[in-house]
Amino acid sequence: MTQASVCFIGAGNMSRSIISGMVNNGYDPKLIYASNPSQPKLDALQADFGINTSNDNLAVAKQCDVIVFSVKPQLMEQVCNHLAQLDLSNKLVVTIAAGIPAKRYQDYLKQPIKLIRTMPNTPTQIGYGMTGLHAQDNISDEHKQICELLMQSGGKVVWVEQEDELDQVIALAGSSPAYFFLFIESMIETGIKMGMSEQQARELAQQAALGAAKMVIQNPEQSLATLRNNVTSKGGTTAQAVNTFEQGDLRGLVDKAMHNCVARAKEMAQTF
Numbered sequence: 218m219t220q221a222s223v224c225f226i227g228a229g230n231m232s233r234s235i236i237s238g239m240v241n242n243g244y245d246p247k248l249i250y251a252s253n254p255s256q257p258k259l260d261a262l263q264a265d266f267g268i269n270t271s272n273d274n275l276a277v278a279k280q281c282d283v284i285v286f287s288v289k290p291q292l293m294e295q296v297c298n299h300l301a302q303l304d305l306s307n308k309l310v311v312t313i314a315a316g317i318p319a320k321r322y323q324d325y326l327k328q329p330i331k332l333i334r335t336m337p338n339t340p341t342q343i344g345y346g347m348t349g350l351h352a353q354d355n356i357s358d359e360h361k362q363i364c365e366l367l368m369q370s371g372g373k374v375v376w377v378e379q380e381d382e383l384d385q386v387i388a389l390a391g392s393s394p395a396y397f398f399l400f401i402e403s404m405i406e407t408g409i410k411m412g413m414s415e416q417q418a419r420e421l422a423q424q425a426a427l428g429a430a431k432m433v434i435q436n437p438e439q440s441l442a443t444l445r446n447n448v449t450s451k452g453g454t455t456a457q458a459v460n461t462f463e464q465g466d467l468r469g470l471v472d473k474a475m476h477n478c479v480a481r482a483k484e485m486a487q488t489f
């Protein structure tokens with residue numbers, strides 16, 4: 218499949234993650250554009266990946282087959298309004314923003330558009346991303362493949378049938394790297410309090426997290442409870458730690474956090 222020219226409107230964390238995945242996976246950097254009002258992130262993208270950069274959203278959007286909206290949700294209306302003067306009938310519009318519903322982009326861009334909503338996550342940067350995708354009914358298979366190629370460069374993709382399932386994707390994958398970072402961060406803090414150096418505590422916790430994640434992935438036939446029980450000797454150390462989490466209602470807290478995550482996405486859908 219021939220590679221499409223793609224511009225990223227907004228050159229922040231997430232654009233960098235996706236561009237990094239694309240270039241590392243062989244996407245031609247000459248076909249990639251990023252636009253941002255300030256220069257430093259653009260310079261870094263240019264230096265690290267050899268892509269084209271600009272301060273002019275309109276110019277890059279005009280030039281490219283695919284426009285990826287990658288600004289904060291509160292800026293989306295303003296950014297889209299500015300691009301409404303373009304004829305978008307032959308372009309694919311992709312958004313990575315949380316919350317904002319597909320129909321809102323049509324209002325902001327003031328014309329019928331071909332839109333795919335996506336919800337990636339930052340591990341895309343290193344090829345371990347997980348992206349949820351939802352296509353409107355008018356999207357061709359070719360456009361689906363183009364979008365899939367962009368997002369698959371940085372990891373796995375999953376298509377969801379209903380648009381509101383993207384909110385669940387946010388809770389499970391878009392936001393969730395931060396949950397794991399918080400957990401590891403807490404472990405390191407305690408390791409240090411127990412007398413370890415920060416470097417040692419981090420090395421121990423991160424390697425355990427990596428090993429645990431790989432065991433989950435490599436043993437699909439085993440339940441998480443089995444994997445957990447295999448670590449937990451009767452009357453041993455793990456039981457003490459795990460019981461502490463259960464008594465503190467870790468499961469209830471995770472449930473509440475993920476529901477609050479989804480609730481915020483729905484609130485953002487009303488606001489932006």
Ligand SMILES: NC(=O)C1=CN([C@@H]2O[C@H](COP(=O)(O)OP(=O)(O)OC[C@H]3O[C@@H](n4cnc5c(N)ncnc54)[C@H](O)[C@@H]3O)[C@@H](O)[C@H]2O)C=CC1
Binds near residue numbers: 227
């Ligand atoms: N960070 C994450 O883990 C994820 C973020 N997202 C979504 O990605 C989008 C971007 O988030 P981040 O990359 O984290 O934010 P960010 O703040 O790192 O990047 C946004 C970029 O947009 C630029 N910008 C501001 N005004 C602009 C304008 N008028 N025209 C062009 N660029 C402009 C900013 O200078 C900044 O570089 C958000 O909508 C967020 O919901 C989605 C999934 C994961």
Ligand SMILES: O=C(O)[C@@H]1CCC=N1
Binds near residue numbers: 391
């Ligand atoms: O926190 C946010 O709103 C974005 C969406 C998913 C990850 N970051």
